[in-house]
Structures are given as C-alpha cells and as structure tokens.
Amino acid sequence: MLLKDFVVSSRARLAGLYPEAEARAVVSRLCEELLGVGSHAHIIEPDLQVPDESVSVLSGALDRLAEGEPLQYVLGYADFCGHRFRVTPSVLIPRPETEQLCSIVVREAERVFPGTLSENRMAVSDAKAGDLTCCSGFVLRKMKKGKGEDLPCDAGCGSDCTGSGLKILDLCTGSGCIAWTLSCAFPGAYVAGADISPEALAVASGQKIALPDGCCPPEFFLYDVLSGSDGFSSDTGSALCGNGIRTEGENCPGTSCEPGMTVGRYAGEVPWMSFDIIVSNPPYVRESEKRLMHRNVLEHEPGLALFVPDDDPLLFYRAIADFAGKRLNAGGFGAVEINEAFGEAVAGIFSASGLHDVRTVEDFRAKIRFVTFRK
Numbered sequence: 001m002l003l004k005d006f007v008v009s010s011r012a013r014l015a016g017l018y019p020e021a022e023a024r025a026v027v028s029r030l031c032e033e034l035l036g037v038g039s040h041a042h043i044i045e046p047d048l049q050v051p052d053e054s055v056s057v058l059s060g061a062l063d064r065l066a067e068g069e070p071l072q073y074v075l076g077y078a079d080f081c082g083h084r085f086r087v088t089p090s091v092l093i094p095r096p097e098t099e100q101l102c103s104i105v106v107r108e109a110e111r112v113f114p115g116t117l118s119e120n121r122m123a124v125s126d127a128k129a130g131d132l133t134c135c136s137g138f139v140l141r142k143m144k145k146g147k148g149e150d151l152p153c154d155a156g157c158g159s160d161c162t163g164s165g166l167k168i169l170d171l172c173t174g175s176g177c178i179a180w181t182l183s184c185a186f187p188g189a190y191v192a193g194a195d196i197s198p199e200a201l202a203v204a205s206g207q208k209i210a211l212p213d214g215c216c217p218p219e220f221f222l223y224d225v226l227s228g229s230d231g232f233s234s235d236t237g238s239a240l241c242g243n244g245i246r247t248e249g250e251n252c253p254g255t256s257c258e259p260g261m262t263v264g265r266y267a268g269e270v271p272w273m274s275f276d277i278i279v280s281n282p283p284y285v286r287e288s289e290k291r292l293m294h295r296n297v298l299e300h301e302p303g304l305a306l307f308v309p310d311d312d313p314l315l316f317y318r319a320i321a322d323f324a325g326k327r328l329n330a331g332g333f334g335a336v337e338i339n340e341a342f343g344e345a346v347a348g349i350f351s352a353s354g355l356h357d358v359r360t361v362e363d364f365r366a367k368i369r370f371v372t373f374r375k
Contacts, residue, residue, distance in 0.1 A: 001050045004042035006058060007031065013066050017296070026071050030061055033075055068296045081181045083209050090199035091175040092305045097363050098281050101337050102181045104361060104370060105279050109166070109186070112333050112374075113276065116166055116186055165189040167272045167329070170218070171225050171280035171320060172196075174305055176204025178279055179218035187214035190272060194223035194232070197304060221270055225282070225316065229323040232270065274327050278334040282316035283308050285339065313339065317346045317371075321353035328355075328375040335372045343368030 007027055014023040028039035034057060041048055050058060064074045072078040072093045077086050080094040081102055087093055110117055165188035170179040173193030183191045195201050205220045223232055285306050290298060297306075308315060317336065324334050334355075338346045343360040350358045355373040363369035 001055055002042075002046070003031065003035070003037065003048045003050050004046050006050055007042045010062050010065075013062065017066070017068060026065065029071060030058070030065070030074070034058055034061060069300050070296045073300060078175075078177075080177045083177075083180065083184070085175050085177050085180070085207055085209075086203060087175055088199075088203055089300055090197065090302060091203050092301055094175060094177045097369055098178065098337060100363055101279065101281060101335060101370060102178055102185075104335050104372065105182060105277060106185050108333055108335065108372060109277065112331070113166060116189070166277060167275040168192070168277040168279070169194065169275040169327075171223075171278065171323070172282040172305070172316070173204055173220065174200050174281070176207050176218065176220065178281065179204065179220070180207055180209045182277075182279070183215050183218045184209070184211055185215075187212070188216070190216065191218040192270065192272070192275075193218050193220045194225070195220070196222070196224040197302070198222060200302075200305070225280075225319045225323065228319070229326045232273070232323070232327065274329050276329050276332040278320070278324050278328055278332070279336070280316075280320050280334075281337040282320065284313070284316065284337070284342075286310050286313050314342060314345060314349060317349050321350045321355065324350070324355060324373065324375065325353040330375055333357075333372065333374045335370055337369060338371055340367040340369055343371070346371045 010027045010030075011020075011023050014026060017023070018026060031037050031041070032039060035050065035054060037048070038044075061074050065071065070093055072087050073089055076088075077084050078093050079085075081099050085094060106117065166186055168179075168182055168186065168189055168191045170176075170182070170191070170193040173179050173195045174197075176193050179191050179193035183189065193201075193204055195204070201220045201222060204218075209217075211217060283304070283306055285293075285308065287307055288310050290307070317338070320334075320336060328334060334350075336346070347358045347360050350371060350373045355375060357372075357374040359372050360368045361370040361372060
C-alpha cells in the first residue's frame with residue numbers, strides 16, 4: 001500500500017468527524033507516530049510504500065479513529081508539559097488549559113515560597129521545540145531580565161527524596177499529569193495525588209516519567225473529595241500499583257505487573273494531613289453542556305471526571321474550599337481549574353471559606369478559567 005493512498009483515504013474517512021484541517025492533522029500525527037515519517041512524506045515521496053507489517057496496525061488504528069475514539073487513546077499517550085503520559089479511557093486526555101494551571105502553580109510558588117524551585121527550573125508553560133534539555137529530557141531554562149537563558153544540567157541539588165520540602169496535593173488527579181509535572185518542578189517536595197477512581201489511580205501510579213535528580217515520585221491515594229476533609233485520613237486507602245491492585249507493602253504483588261514495580265515511596269497510609277499547595281482540576285462541565293461537545297469526548301472520555309449536575313454545578317468547589325480551609329497550611333496557596341461561566345461564583349466560595357487573596361485568572365483564550373487563593 002502506498003502511503004499517499006492511505007493518507008488520502010484516511011482523511012476522507014475522518015471527514016465526517018473532524019473539520020478538514022483537523023482530519024489532516026490527525027492522519028499526519030498517526031503516520032508520524034506509527035511509521036516514523038514526516039507529515040509531508042507522502043508528497044515528497046509519492047512512491048513510498050507502507051511496510052507490510054505496519055498495514056494492519058495502521059488500519060486498526062484508523063478503524064478506532066473512525067469510531068470517534070480520540071487519537072491519544074489510540075496511540076496510548078498524550079504529551080503534557082514536556083512529558084509523555086499514558087492515557088486510557090479511564091482518564092481524561094490532558095488539555096492545554098491544565099498545562100497553564102501547572103504553570104500558574106509553579107509561578108505562584110516562586111513568589112510565595114522563594115527558593116523551593118530548582119535553580120534550573122522547568123519552564124512549564126514555555127517549553128518549545130528546540131529548547132535545551134538535560135540528560136533526562138527536561139527543558140532547562142532560567143528567566144533573566146525577561147529573556148530565556150539556557151542552562152546546563154545540574155543534577156546535584158542535594159535533595160534526597162525524604163519529602164522534607166513542600167507538601168503538595170493534587171485532588172481529582174486523573175492521569176496524574178499535574179502531580180507528576182509538579183514533582184518534576186519541586187526538588188525534595190512531597191506530592192500526593194488523590195482520586196475516587198481506582199482505574200484512574202492505576203494509570204497515574206503507573207506513569208513512566210523520568211524525574212530530575214532530587215525530585216520525588218508522587219504517591220496516589222483513593223479518596224472522594226465530596227466525602228469531606230475528614231475522609232482524608234491516615235487510612236484514606238492503600239496505594240495502588242500500575243494494575244490497580246491495592247497493596248500494603250512496597251512491591252506490587254500482581255502477577256502481570258513489571259517485576260519489582262513499586263507504588264511510590266509510601267504505601268498504606270497518607271503521611272501528611274496538611275499541605276502547602278493544593279491544586280485541582282475537578283469535574284466542572286454541566287450536563288446541559290453535553291450538546292456542545294464533540295462525540296469523541298462524550299462517547300470515550302470518562303463522564304465521572306467531566307460532568308456535574310446542572311442544579312449543583314459547583315459542588316466540587318465547595319468541597320475543595322472546605323478541604324483547603326482545614327488542610328491548607330498557613331501561608332500556603334491553591335489553584336483550581338473552573339468552568340468559564342462561574343468565575344465569580346467559584347471565587348466567592350473560596351472567599352466564604354475564610355481563604356484570602358482570591359483571584360480569577362484568564363486562560364490563553366482570555367476566558368476566566370482558574371481561581372487562586374491563599375491561606
């Protein structure tokens with residue numbers, strides 16, 4: 001099969017699902033990832049053949065795309081803040097807005113907790129193709145007088161993963177993309193991710209992210225934020241291995257797990273009951289907004305992580321505000337991603353919970369998408 005014939009037929013097959021430009025981009029990305037060819041290979045080399053062993057793989061992937069399955073699920077991963085995260089239908093596909101949420105947390109931490117970031121800090125929102133990377137593949141950039149200055153890799157930060165730095169909690173962690181990203185940004189910090197879904201926690205705990213030296217892997221715990229802050233206790237739930245197997249020991253007992261697979265540095269109990277930073281991207285899409293959404297989201301991404309009832313769309317923010325009021329350390333801060341329709345309402349919830357310096361923040365599309373707060 002000629003590559004150009006596959007590209008043309010694939011674009012036509014996806015035409016009913018995506019706008020023309022998006023269909024082209026999806027097919028190009030599929031060929032790039034599965035065949036290792038550039039987006040214009042079928043034009044530059046019109047006689048380029050798809051290897052026989054790749055035909056069935058490509059055809060199977062296209063069948064899934066034609067059924068509306070998102071490309072990230074077909075490939076099995078999504079890129080986020082310079083890292084590649086495993087994604088399955090058990091977790092949301094990370095969005096650019098959530099990358100901005102991570103950037104907000106990093107920048108706010110630099111202001112509130114100066115000196116906690118690595119000197120060679122990762123530019124969470126500014127990483128671009130061509131930026132200098134260290135041996136672990138992390139972008140190294142130091143901002144100086146408004147200009148980006150590339151820095152050499154400096155692994156000797158001196159941290160020993162004892163969790164003696166900041167305590168950070170990611171509520172409704174899903175794939176763990178926020179927790180892992182913040183773990184990479186804060187050497188010596190203890191980062192925890194919590195979610196109600198064991199399937200999501202299995203994905204989060206099984207991510208293969210190469211951490212810079214001195215940075216600690218996050219730990220993940222089963223917890224329903226709607227159960228109230230008292231539900232987050234030392235017996236919140238045993239940590240989960242990459243297969244979602246609950247374990248009390250350090251090593252995963254599952255027969256199909258990788259040998260020696262561990263569940264972070266701690267298993268069975270939550271070691272910290274209060275935190276310096278609390279961040280969350282909870283469900284916030286109203287049921288009535290389903291009609292505005294693409295079928296590849298509605299039919300494939302987990303509704304548990306997306307939707308809230310029309311008659312109580314802010315229930316998660318009330319729970320998070322209550323949690324932060326009780327579990328956020330004095331001087332700490334938090335940030336949440338929100339539905340653009342409820343900026344002032346969400347800000348009011350956090351203010352009413354006794355938190356201060358509550359602000360709404362616009363995303364890169366000039367929509368109110370985040371709320372930040374202090375304790």
